[in-house]
Amino acid sequence: MKLRFSATSPYVRKVRMTAIECGIELGLVPTNPWAPDTDLVKDNPLSKVPALVLDNDETLFDSPVICEYLDTLHNGHKLFPHESHERFRQLKVMALADGILDAAIQARVEATMRPEDKRWNDWIERQQAAISRALDLLEKDVGHWGGVFLIGPISVVAALSYLDFRKVCDWRNNRPHLAHWYTTTHNRRSVRETEPAE
Numbered sequence: 001m002k003l004r005f006s007a008t009s010p011y012v013r014k015v016r017m018t019a020i021e022c023g024i025e026l027g028l029v030p031t032n033p034w035a036p037d038t039d040l041v042k043d044n045p046l047s048k049v050p051a052l053v054l055d056n057d058e059t060l061f062d063s064p065v066i067c068e069y070l071d072t073l074h075n076g077h078k079l080f081p082h083e084s085h086e087r088f089r090q091l092k093v094m095a096l097a098d099g100i101l102d103a104a105i106q107a108r109v110e111a112t113m114r115p116e117d118k119r120w121n122d123w124i125e126r127q128q129a130a131i132s133r134a135l136d137l138l139e140k141d142v143g144h145w146g147g148v149f150l151i152g153p154i155s156v157v158a159a160l161s162y163l164d165f166r167k168v169c170d171w172r173n174n175r176p177h178l179a180h181w182y183t184t185t186h187n188r189r190s191v192r193e194t195e196p197a198e
């Protein structure tokens with residue numbers, strides 16, 4: 001199995017953390033999805049990383065699908081619980097974390113890639129407000145996670161570290177529970193070994 005990856009992509013990081021938590025070693029194929037001549041489209045027509053190329057040359061995307069697939073490949077503690085209530089709690093936290101990333105990346109593309117005279121500041125503010133509300137909900141929810149590192153919390157680490165990495169906002173401000181929880185995750189190998197790098 002080979003992961004089309006970029007060292008700065010938070011979605012890729014989520015997949016890499018999941019693989020480590022599942023005890024799976026992934027081959028990494030460095031890929032810049034923004035390069036005009038990228039061959040990524042042969043594996044993912046959406047031209048996004050992560051994409052996981054299986055040994056039979058089939059490809060899986062996007063990150064929630066890849067993570068759930070990896071979780072089927074081991075017999076240990078499942079990151080996607082089978083029991084319905086717990087499963088949907090985890091999926092919801094993942095959706096919240098992925099939504100933070102989607103909003104942060106949309107705002108970044110608008111602010112850094114779009115020609116300056118075409119930038120839409122209201123759009124950037126809308127994304128920032130969504131990030132802020134989602135962080136507030138995580139601050140309320142984090143006390144219920146019970147110290148287990150399933151797909152919800154894994155996704156949250158990817159999102160929070162991206163906010164730091166791209167200096168999106170001071171998310172720790174007024175969110176002491178989330179900030180404390182985040183520091184406790186750094187004793188995990190999956191978190192330490194997947195820090196984003198430029």
Ligand SMILES: N[C@@H](CCC(=O)N[C@@H](CS)C(=O)NCC(=O)O)C(=O)O
Nearest residue numbers: 009010011033047048049050062063
């Ligand atoms: N929903 C996708 C999002 C993946 C995504 O947006 N990846 C970014 C890198 S961080 C990308 O490849 N962007 C290239 C593009 O949008 O063309 C997932 O969860 O895998």
